[in-house]
Amino acid sequence: MANSPIVATSVVQHQDVEPMPGMIIKDNMDIDADNLASKPGQFSDCCNFCQVTQGCVAYAWNDYQGGTCWLKSANGPIRNNNGVKIGFLNSGSSDYTLKKSYEGNNFFDAFDFWTNGDPTHGFVDYVDRPTAERTGLISIINGKVKISADSDSQIPHGKRGRPSVRVHSKDSYNEGLFLFDIDHMPTGPGTWPAYWLVGDNWPNNGEADILEGVGGDNFNHFALHTKNGCRMPxxxxxxxxxxxxxxxxxxxATNCYVYEPAQWANQGCSISSPDGFFGDEFNSGxxxxxxFEWDRSSYMRTWIFKRNQIPSDILQSNPNPSNWGKPISYFKLGENCTPNHFNAMKIIINLTFCGDWAGQVYPGGMSACIDKVRNNPEAYKNAYWLINYVKVFDH
Known part of the structure; x- marks a missing residue:
């Protein structure tokens, strides 16, 4: 926001213009976008000014000179700024409509609980729903979904591992826009949390990793895992x-084939995010x-928005990826990787420990990782998901 007003020659106040339905308002935040104009007034005036100013999609207000509206050409990026209030107009039409929302008290009804052994050979004991409810590993807190690992018990020898939860959506998908809103992801030594999509008969119907990493990481790993014949340019x-x-x-690592000899075992085609989009650093905000947008004939691509940078169209449940700029990851689909590599994929949310990845990179190796997880329950107080929703949109 500018420190002095801009002369607003093109802004005319129309008292008969009503604020637009669905307008989003936030306190103590600011928008780092170009100022189209400024106008003296109170916050209640700003929406009117924005609606009649060409190109205005959002506005900020502060008490400069008794109150000033700053009219914005974009709805982000957003940053904290005490004393400033911002508002967004409806962000325009989207060709996506909500197909399924996983949230609140009905969240777990839409998922199956995996209780078999861990396919990634983790030191984990995936429990069923009654056990998870009885032991407090799953709960609903003020409408938010909490999914935890056990953080109270040492694990006796002979047990599969630390109790945790892995859920698979009952529904499967062949494309769509998937929004995963979380306040917190699991952290701790030897942890390996993931939010991903996978088809049956792995890897023949594909896997797309959207959120994944291991304890200590501060960047996210995106990957596709497939049968042979899928390579990224x-x-x-x-x-x-x-x-x-x-x-x-x-x-x-541009070959998505899980057995590609020039890549690490089951690496797939893999992209790393910039720092700050995983683990404790992500949770701190x-x-x-x-x-995650999956256009079956064209691409899979992912954006990550930190809490104070979420686009207004997402806040209004009217997501429009054309507003979001360049994604963090992009995987092309077409002749290089035909769409039939990915079929009827289900959403999975899980937390394992050690295993094929986290155990291999843990200081001291797999045995040291298992020893840590087995004997130090207090190290896993932050090994939990806190989920606002998973929403799936389609055309």
Missing amino acids: EQDQNLFTGKWATGKNGRP QGGVFA
Whole structure:
């Protein structure tokens, strides 16, 4: 926001203009976007000014010179700023409509609880729903869904591992826009949390990892895992803000085939986010939204929005990816990777420990990881999800 007013020659106050339905208002935040104009007035005046100013989509107000409306050309990025109040007009039409919302008291009714052994060989005991409810591993707190691992008990020898939860959606999907709004993701030594999509008969019907990493990471790992015949163009790096991960041959990991010999075991085609989008650093800002768009014939791409940067169209449940700029990850679908690599995929949310990835990179290796997880329950007080919703939109 500018420190002095801009002369607003093109703004005319129309007292008969009503605030738009669905307008979003936030306190103690500011919008770092160009000022189209400024206008003396109170916050209640700002919406009217914005509606009659060409190009205005949002506004900020502070008490400068008794009260000033700053009319904005964009709805972000957003930052904290005490004493400033912001508002957003409806963000325009979206061709997405809400298909399914997983949230609140009915959240777990839409999921099956996995109780088999961990396919990634983690030191974990996935429990059923009655056990999770009885032991407090799942709960609803003020409308938010909490999914935890046990943080009270040492694990005796002979047990599968630390009790935790893995859920699979009852519904399956072949495309769509998936929004995952969380306040907190699990953290702790040897943790391996993930939010992902997967088809049956792995890897023949594909896997898309949207949120994944291991304890101590501060960046997110995106990946596709497939049968043979799916490879990403390396030059697509200019289509996203993350970066290709590196295979064991030192080259970008652009082959999605899980048994590609030039890459690490089951690495798939893999992209790393910038720092700050995973783990404790992400949690410290009250989390945010992972937005994954799957256009079956064209691409899979993901954005991550921290809590104070969530676009107004998402806040209004009217998501419009054309407003969001360049994604953090982008995987092209087409001749390079035909759409039939991904079919009838279900949403999975889980937390395991050690295993094929977290155990291999843990200081001291797998045995040290298991020893830590087995004997130190207090280290897992923050090993929980706090979920506002999962929403799925389609055309």
